[in-house]
Amino acid sequence: MPSVEVVFSPALFPFRSLNDNAVVVLVDVFRATSTIITALHHGAGCVVPVEDPNSLLSYAEKGYLTAGERNGIKLGFTDFGNSPLEFTTAAVGGRNIAISTTNGTQALEKVHSDKIVAGAFINIDMLARWLTEKGDDVTVLCAGQNGNFIMEDTLFAGAMASILHDSGQFEVAGDPALASINLWKSMGIDLKKYLSGGSHYKRLLELGYHKDIDYCLNADSAPILPVLQKGEFRVI
Numbered sequence: 258m259p260s261v262e263v264v265f266s267p268a269l270f271p272f273r274s275l276n277d278n279a280v281v282v283l284v285d286v287f288r289a290t291s292t293i294i295t296a297l298h299h300g301a302g303c304v305v306p307v308e309d310p311n312s313l314l315s316y317a318e319k320g321y322l323t324a325g326e327r328n329g330i331k332l333g334f335t336d337f338g339n340s341p342l343e344f345t346t347a348a349v350g351g352r353n354i355a356i357s358t359t360n361g362t363q364a365l366e367k368v369h370s371d372k373i374v375a376g377a378f379i380n381i382d383m384l385a386r387w388l389t390e391k392g393d394d395v396t397v398l399c400a401g402q403n404g405n406f407i408m409e410d411t412l413f414a415g416a417m418a419s420i421l422h423d424s425g426q427f428e429v430a431g432d433p434a435l436a437s438i439n440l441w442k443s444m445g446i447d448l449k450k451y452l453s454g455g456s457h458y459k460r461l462l463e464l465g466y467h468k469d470i471d472y473c474l475n476a477d478s479a480p481i482l483p484v485l486q487k488g489e490f491r492v493i
């Protein structure tokens with residue numbers, strides 16, 4: 258039977274228990290993977306995650322739209338920040354996008370896998386169904402914050418691990434997965450209220466992004482599968 262594990266931050270990725278054959282679900286609920294999923298759901302051709310924001314300029318020269326933030330604040334020279342609400346069909350339909358964010362896109366630098374998919378609450382059920390059909394081991398990798406644990410990604414990981422385990426088709430591998438499941442199941446029903454004490458939630462509120470919070474927690478509003486292929490997220 259395949260297993261599901263949870264890695265609380267990219268810094269811990271080298272210590273994961275599953276091997277390289279596992280599908281890696283990268284999650285940055287607030288907001289990088291929510292934004293990548295939204296852009297593709299609204300018709301972008303591909304989204305290229307880049308570590309160095311300066312390399313966005315060369316993508317702009319090639320006709321890509323550019324997006325990026327540091328600590329939640331839009332980069333001065335990009336077309337978009339990292340608010341998923343900016344990525345409307347009118348703005349991104351048919352266009353390719355390059356994006357650089359504080360934690361979400363940086364996480365990919367630490368991950369060596371040819372099976373990476375972007376996850377967030379907005380595509381959770383579709384993703385869980387796909388993972389169940391595939392039947393491979395699953396590593397849920399939380400983008401975290403500056404190498405550290407963060408609440409919203411861990412709750413997503415707990416929700417995903419719960420769905421997979423409760424299907425009867427996955428074993429739970431390791432204490433981080435067990436802890437994430439317990440956190441998710443003990444949370445009660447109000448995810449937004451539960452997260453309201455979290456550091457990233459508070460920062461987004463301070464920056465005026467309260468609508469982003471609601472959007473990112475709205476389960477299954479963008480049911481697509483963005484898989485990283487040759488450095489580009491594309492819908493499969």
Ligand code: MLT
Nearest residue numbers: 288289339358359360361
């Ligand atoms: C990140 O990559 O750290 C984020 O997605 C930050 C944000 O946009 O709030």
